Amino acid sequence: MAMSIDAIRGAAAAATVLGYAALCGAIWWRERRRRTSIQADANALAGHGTSPALVLFGTQTGQSEALAWQTARALHSRGLPVRVLSLNSLDADMLRATPRALFVASTYGEGDAPDGASLFVEKLMAGINALPSLRYAVLALGDRQYQNFCGFGRQLDEWLHSNGATREFPRIEMDNADPSALAQWNSRLGLAGNGEEEVKRPFAHWQLSKRELLNPGSVGGEIHRLVLTPPSGNLPAWQSGDLVQIEAPDDPTRPREYSIASIPTDGGIELLIRQERHADGGLGLASGWLTVALSPGDLVPLRIKPHANFRLGSNATRPLLLVGNGTGLAGLLSHLRARAATGEGDNWLLFGERNAAHDWLARDEMEAWQSSGLLHRLDMVFSRDQPGQFYVQHRLLQAADDVVAWIDRGAAIYVCGSLEGMASGVDAALRQVTGPDRFAALVAAGRYRRDVY
Structure with a gap:
């Protein structure tokens, strides 16, 4: 007997839920294995006997954490015991007791500490006033488009120095993952030529399949919904909360980041883009291209960035x-x-x-x-x-x-x-x-x- 339309719809909905549940299960298992692997890595890097150096990171989107682990593994390969921690996991006694600490610190917005260092700022930077036994170095991450470039890294460095800690070498400031700054950091730590670089996914060309204006008549800037699909038809996995990076043709060296509004079972990546208008009335390079110049069927260089x-x-x-x-x-x-x-x-x-x-x-x-x-x-x-x-x-x-x-x-x-x-x-x-x-x-x-x- 033929199935009714309602039964077919119900079966399709159930299949979608089961498919997504399976995807979530796979993501959960992968995340569990990742955490287990991180703990195993941390135990292996710390070694035994000699007090390990601390490699500390303050992160928002994960870049400084990745660089901290990269630094720690390179030091370990040179026979040095290390321990990797988020700044928010650090306590005052631990910092006072360590002989050496390397800080990889992002700046958020106009000079703020990232969320991954907020407790450190409130509890340790507001409470500690003497670190005479500590040797340290700071790799400060930032973006020169902001006026207070590397603001938190600079603040952290000055706080450490003013409390009696000794700089191993002057603070190194990195603009948008500049490889020359990373090479300088590795060189000052004796890690030049370690051969390990941050692994980034390549950009792929996604196709604009749909664009619609969501707020006609608004007194604010126009907001457009974009739907992007991979031309190959093979949809990569991502999780809710992740970002995309997009290269605008007139400014390809500075990818723009946008929050993803969709999940993989939606069939594509959905973005909400607000037009940026300059004082002279001109549109922003990226937002103008995405909301006006780009036509359905055109290709967009894009990569998914886990957040x-x-x-x-x-x-x-x-x-x-x-x-x-x-x-x-x-x-x-x-x-x-x-x-x-x-x-x-x-x-x-x-x-x-x-x-x-x-x-x-x-x-x-x-x-x-x-x-x-x-x-x-x-x-x-x-x-x-x-x-x-x-x-x-x-x-x-x-x-x-x-x-x-x-x-x-x-x-x-x-x-x-x-x-x-x-x-x-x-x-x-x-x-x-x-x-x-x-x-x-x-x-x-x-x-x-x-x-x-």
């Missing part, structure tokens, strides 16, 4: 509080789609834009998730729809009791969107709502994650 700090990871089955604004919705959508595929419905989305009439991005999808129960709570904040401007951080303060209740039953908080204004305001609101001890515990447990720019 370990913003993946769900150990938070995959926790309640989630997702907070963002503007195109930051992309990173939050990917997590919600992943949760929908696995049936995890304990989610609260708090999202802000300008006007409901023009800027309610992905409204149909959000309301469908709310109706289905995937979204336990949906708070939309439109800053210009009431007297006085009102933002997502103000809604967090209004809902303080509920925020604390979610945190106390194990929720993780993911923030995606603009660093200035939104993310800094949300961070201040969360600190006020939770108090210093609860907030520090949240960060230490990896339950506060940010993808902000």
Whole structure:
């Protein structure tokens, strides 16, 4: 007997869920093996007997962590015992007791410490005032397009030096993974010619299959949704929270990074791109190309960049509080789609834009998730729809009791969107709502994650 249309649809939906569950299982197993491998590597590098040098990293997207491990393995190959740690895992006694520490420190935004060093800044940099026995060196990572280039690395170096620690050599500053700066770092450490370089995925040419304007009539910049598919038809794996890097034809040496809004079972990579306009009215090189000059069928040089700090990871089955604004919705959508595929419905989305009439991005999808129960709570904040401007951080303060209740039953908080204004305001609101001890515990447990720019 022929199957009904509803039965066929149900079978297809079940197959999709099973397929995604299998993918999630494979990712979980791979992540478990990766963590086991990291611990084994750490034990092997530390050796026995001699006090190991510390190789410390403060990271946001993972680059400084990768470079720290690269440095540690190269030192170990020279017979030196080392121990690799995140700055947030370091305590004062450990730092005072170590004879040598190598710091690989990223800067976030306009001179801020990355999230991977936030507890270090609050607890150690604010509390330690004497490190006379420590020899150290700093590799500071940054981007010269920001005014306060390598701001955190510079601050860290000056703090160490002012507290009596001895520089092995002057701070080395690296602009966007500049290989000459890395070669200098290796040379000063006696590692020149170690033959190990950071492995990066090559760029592949993806095809623009669809583009649509999401906010016609908005007083803000245009936001476009792009759907990209690999010409070969072979879709690579990625996880919700990951990024892409795209090379614009007029500026290929500085890839732009964008949050991925989709998951692999969607069939392609979806991006939310806001047009950048300069003071003279001209469009940004990358955003103008992607939202105007590029035509359906054209190819885009793209590579996927894993973003370990913003993946769900150990938070995959926790309640989630997702907070963002503007195109930051992309990173939050990917997590919600992943949760929908696995049936995890304990989610609260708090999202802000300008006007409901023009800027309610992905409204149909959000309301469908709310109706289905995937979204336990949906708070939309439109800053210009009431007297006085009102933002997502103000809604967090209004809902303080509920925020604390979610945190106390194990929720993780993911923030995606603009660093200035939104993310800094949300961070201040969360600190006020939770108090210093609860907030520090949240960060230490990896339950506060940010993808902000």
